Amino acid sequence: MPIVVDSQQWGVIMVAHTYDLLAADAEARLAGFTELLTTAAVGARARTELRRLSNEQAALRRVSNEQAALRRVATLVAQAAPPPEQLFTVVAAEVCRLLGTDFTVLSRCDRDDLVTVVGN
Structure with missing residues (x-):
């Protein structure tokens, strides 16, 4: 059974039984698991993207703070020497x-x- 995330095949889940037939509701139950896997994959992707954005914001804050510090020092030098x-x-x-x-x-x-x- 395919696992589809954002309209793209993310993976596949397969089951087999060596000696017996699968239960009559196996396909429906497997479909439930693939929905769960799809939700988990989407959530993992979203968390990864949030972490990336958070890291970018932190880097921008650091640069902004550094620029502000440099500006304060430069202003002091320019105004008062x-x-x-x-x-x-x-x-x-x-x-x-x-x-x-x-x-x-x-x-x-x-x-x-x-x-x-x-x-x-």
Whole structure:
């Protein structure tokens, strides 16, 4: 018996009995199972599509949040030209907000292999 999903053959279900004939209502009962399988296949497809859309929305939210953070930093630089320490602190705060971390440290590597914290 064919299993049809969205007007396309998705699969087939077959039964056989080695020694006896199938019960008189076997075909009707099998039809009920194929309807159930069709419903399950449609549901699985819908869940997969919903997951894909949800992942796309999450990615768009991340990009939007990143763009907003970049815009805030760029606006600060354009309006006030803050001292580097203040700018680095703002950048660290934006990274912290974007990633949902408890703290962020921004550091600089000096020529003499020392690391200097410039923002947190």
